[in-house]
Amino acid sequence: MTLFWLLTGLITLTIGAEVMVRGASQLARAVGLPSLIIGLTVVAYGTSAPEFAVSLKAGWMDQADIALGNVVGSNTFNVLFILGISALIAPLIASKQLIRLDVPVMIGVSLLAWALAANGAISRWEGVLLCTGLIGYTAWLIRVGRKQSRLETEASQEVAGPVETKPTGLLVSGLLVLVGLGLLVMGARWLVDSAVTLAQAWGVSDLLIGLTIVAAGTSLPEVATSVVASIRGQRDIAIGNVVGSNIFNLLGVLGASAIIAPDGVAVSGSVLRFDLPILIAVAIACLPIFFTGGRINRWEGGVFLAYYFAYLLFLILAATGHPALQSFSSVMTWFVLPLTVLGVGVSLYTTWRPSRLSSRGARS
Numbered sequence: 001m002t003l004f005w006l007l008t009g010l011i012t013l014t015i016g017a018e019v020m021v022r023g024a025s026q027l028a029r030a031v032g033l034p035s036l037i038i039g040l041t042v043v044a045y046g047t048s049a050p051e052f053a054v055s056l057k058a059g060w061m062d063q064a065d066i067a068l069g070n071v072v073g074s075n076t077f078n079v080l081f082i083l084g085i086s087a088l089i090a091p092l093i094a095s096k097q098l099i100r101l102d103v104p105v106m107i108g109v110s111l112l113a114w115a116l117a118a119n120g121a122i123s124r125w126e127g128v129l130l131c132t133g134l135i136g137y138t139a140w141l142i143r144v145g146r147k148q149s150r151l152e153t154e155a156s157q158e159v160a161g162p163v164e165t166k167p168t169g170l171l172v173s174g175l176l177v178l179v180g181l182g183l184l185v186m187g188a189r190w191l192v193d194s195a196v197t198l199a200q201a202w203g204v205s206d207l208l209i210g211l212t213i214v215a216a217g218t219s220l221p222e223v224a225t226s227v228v229a230s231i232r233g234q235r236d237i238a239i240g241n242v243v244g245s246n247i248f249n250l251l252g253v254l255g256a257s258a259i260i261a262p263d264g265v266a267v268s269g270s271v272l273r274f275d276l277p278i279l280i281a282v283a284i285a286c287l288p289i290f291f292t293g294g295r296i297n298r299w300e301g302g303v304f305l306a307y308y309f310a311y312l313l314f315l316i317l318a319a320t321g322h323p324a325l326q327s328f329s330s331v332m333t334w335f336v337l338p339l340t341v342l343g344v345g346v347s348l349y350t351t352w353r354p355s356r357l358s359s360r361g362a363r364s
Helices: 002-031 035-047 049-060 064-089 096-119 124-160 167-202 206-218 220-231 235-260 269-291 298-320 325-363
Strands: none
Touching (some): 002 049, 002 167, 002 206, 002 220, 035 124, 035 220, 049 064, 064 167, 064 206, 064 220, 064 269, 064 298, 096 124, 096 235, 096 269, 167 206, 206 269, 206 298, 220 235, 298 325
C-alpha cells in the first residue's frame, strides 16, 4: 500500500503540474508576456510546483532532510539528467540572455545557499532573504518581458489592429491553475508520507530518499516539458525550463521551507561537505558548455547523463556502506573527472580558436 500511494502521489503531482502549467501559460499569454519569459517564469515555476509542495509540507512537519534533499537532488537531476537526455535527442542552443544572466544567477544562488547553510541551518530570516531574491528576479524578468511585449504589440496593432482579451478565457485559465494546485497539494501529501514510511522500513535515511526518489519524482514535469520542447525544436525553452526551475527551487522552495519550518531547515554535515558542493559544481559546469557556441552537443549531454548515474550510484554505495565505495571514488577522482575536464577544455579550445583566427583575418 505504501508503494501504491507513492506511485499515486507521483501521478497526481504530474497531472496537477500539467494542468497548472497549462492554465498559467494561458494567463501569461493573455496579459502579454513573450515565450522566453514564460519559459523562465510560468513554465519553470509551474513545473517546480511539485518540489514546492513537497518541501513545504516536509518543512512544516519538521522533516528537514526531505525538504533540503528534494531541492538539492532536484537541481542536480535537472541539470545532469534533464539537460543530458534533452541534448541526446537534439543539441540544445541557449539564448544570449540565458548565458549572460540566468546561468550566472543560477550559479550565484547556489553559492548563496551554500554560504547560508554553512552554520548548519537555514534560518527563517535567511528564508525571507531567499524569497525576496526570487521576487526581485521575477519582477525584473516581467519588466523586461512586458517591455518586449509592448514593442511587439504596438508593431502588430499597426498591421492588424487592437486585440481584445476575452474574460471567459481568463476565467478558464484561472480555474485550471486552482485545480492544478489542489492536485499538487494532494500528491505532495501522499508522496511525502509514503517516502518517509519507505525510509523507515528500509532503514534508509530521509536524506537519501529526498535526494533520489522524491527529487526525481517531483522533477517529472520538468522532464516531460524539456524533452517535448527538445523534440519540437523549442530548445531554448528546454534549457530555460531547467535554469528557471533551479533558481526557483533554491530561492522560492528552500526559502519558503525555511520560513515555515519550526526551527528553519537543518543542514547535515554530509550535505555541506558533498551534496551542496556537487550542486555548485554542476551549475558551474554549465558555463563552459554554454560558451561553446551557446549549445550543448550530444556528447556533452551524454557526459551529463553518465555523471547523474554515477552520482546516484555513489549515494547508494555510501548509504549501504558497500566496500566498493572506496574504489568507485578513486576511479571518479583520478580518472573520470580529469578526462571530463580535458574534454571540456578541448571543446572550448576548438570553439575559441576559429573565432580568434577569423578576428585576426578581419583585422588584416
